[in-house]
Amino acid sequence: MLGFLSELGQRMIARVWRLGAGAHLFFLTIIYSGESFRRFHLTLREIYFTGVMSLLIIIVSAFFVGMVLALQGYNTLQKYGSSEAIGVLVALALVRELGPVVTALLFAGRAGTAITAEIGLMKTTEQLSAMEMMAVNPIARVVAPRFWAGVIAMPILAALFSMVGVLGGYLVAVPLIGVDDGAFWSQMQANVDFRDDIVNGVIKSLVFGVACTMIALFEGFDAPPTAEGVSHATTRTVVISSLTVLGLDFVLTSFMLVV
Amino acid sequence: MTSNIVEIDNVSFGYKGRLLHKGINMAFPRGKVIAIMGGSGSGKTTLLRLIGGQLKPSKGEVRVDGAIVHQQNREGIYQLRRKMGLLFQHGALFTDLSVYDNVAFPMRELTDLSESMIRDLVLMKLNAVGLRGAHSLMPTELSGGMARRVALARAVALDPDIIMYDEPFAGLDPISMGVICDLIRSLNDALGATSIIVSHDVKETFLIADYVYFVANGEVAAEGTPHDLMQSTLPFVHQFVHGEKDGPVPFHYPAQNYRSELFG
């Protein structure tokens, strides 16, 4: 029993230690961010790898999510004779929740794992050490550009997700089911608020961008320099990012609804 | 200023209470090729990290060009590191950059040279290691020996005063070994630099080193020119140098006690 308790305690301490180390890395990343903007092509390159390379998965998933939303929404709404509200349903669900959240989850799986594996391997093969011995700060040169690329890419991907999702919903609702074209858009416009819904969605995705990218970077940076260590770190990136995104989503949503 | 560019003065270092080094003294005069030899796990690479400021000694001090390394702040250590080039055991090339970009990396990061100037310098360095023709290849397309030569070109990209080699001969075929061997000596003399070689390959190291330190049990067990050491009567040096299996005092290996117990 005592052994169990002490193990539990040690695990908790390890968690807290990792949280602190992550916060420290975040702090250093912000401090050494100058170079990622002075030499913006470093960041640009990472936007290409995290953002552009995620385009396909984001667009395809958004399309299907939008279509499913429209199908499911229609099924329920028509029972209450308000199938015109399908546009509102699709748009609000996407802009407020699914756009930022699903994008962040996909981002963690697609770009987050890539970042963790890359940095973990750079550490394993002593590339980070080599950089440090060349008097080049790896946080400024490797971590910060990837961080800012993630923070920039995430809202763009989320906006794209929402827009493509709405188009997917439109395709199912209007040509396929036969909801009136005008009603679809006008109901949507009457009920989706720019400030309360769209801007809040963008804020959410910005926060998710910071969280997901930072978690991926920290896990890579903290990975034990072995093949096994890197593979575990990659798994942890997905698990921790997903949980963090869902938890943060709840916190942010409650803030936004209250304020 | 002394004629020694690097001095290790009574340095102790250990992880978690277990001392790896116990009061080591070494001096590295300018322009020489100095070798640090010893068995696996004797802390040779750790000495390089102490010189590079990646680790801090628990006691004593390491001086590079008169400056005490562990008392420098981050900026000071970076200043010192600009005088150093380190060749990692496995090269540690940046796998996402081509050979050309790898060699150009320190120039782009640390200098304001124009791209055309960098191009000339990179090709010069690559030519020196005989790989000018391979500048567009990616590191994954290189053999082990070629990768190490590229890493060498990168290590000397900014004409450092101190070039450190971590196991430069490990895992190479005899031809590549000979090539690296020649390169270390010729680069050292051409650049007027000081070379520090960490190795356990006796033949190649003795061929090019001016002076050799033997590290064993956390101490400098023997030192001298290769010639002296070849003649050394110290039992473990004799065993190490000649690679004898049944050495009288094979320091690291617990078999020694076992043998003395059996026959003593």
Next chain:
Amino acid sequence: MERTKIDLWVGIFVALGVASLLGLAMKVGNLTSSKIGDTYTVTAAFENIGGLKPNAPVKSAGVVVGRVEGIRFDTKAYEAIVNIKIDERYAFPKDTFANIYTAGLLGEQYVGLEAGGDEEVLKNGDKITQTQDAVVLEKMISQFLYNKASETKDDNKSTDVKADTKPTDGKSTELGDAPF
């Protein structure tokens, strides 16, 4: 070199992002419809605004002519003061009637303006004097119940006049003694 290809792709990426954000703002959201050019503001006092919210539409004859700008509570008259922004293109007479309607049975509430016959028109800062409160569902139901109850009482009275002389005050009506 590769640099230019990356630049191009990132350019496309960012353009796509900006386009979707614009698309969301214009096509999905109400950024365009809430911007109605130059406006003038009038106030209207209601005893009960029900569920009216800021930014709710203001309609006349079914056409959106403005938006509810803000709602505050007047502590002197114990009334709700609603600020209404009306598009400058639409002029309304001084004696315009302001109602709070509900779109559908459970839909959102909006302000409906019915033009009167006055020669003078409303100007910025004017007050609409004739208003009608929001229909509150609970009130409607209790009113309905009360009417029902008093109807049955009246029936009782007409058949047996002497039986009950209790005053039929709405407030003291107990549902318990009204069989319905």
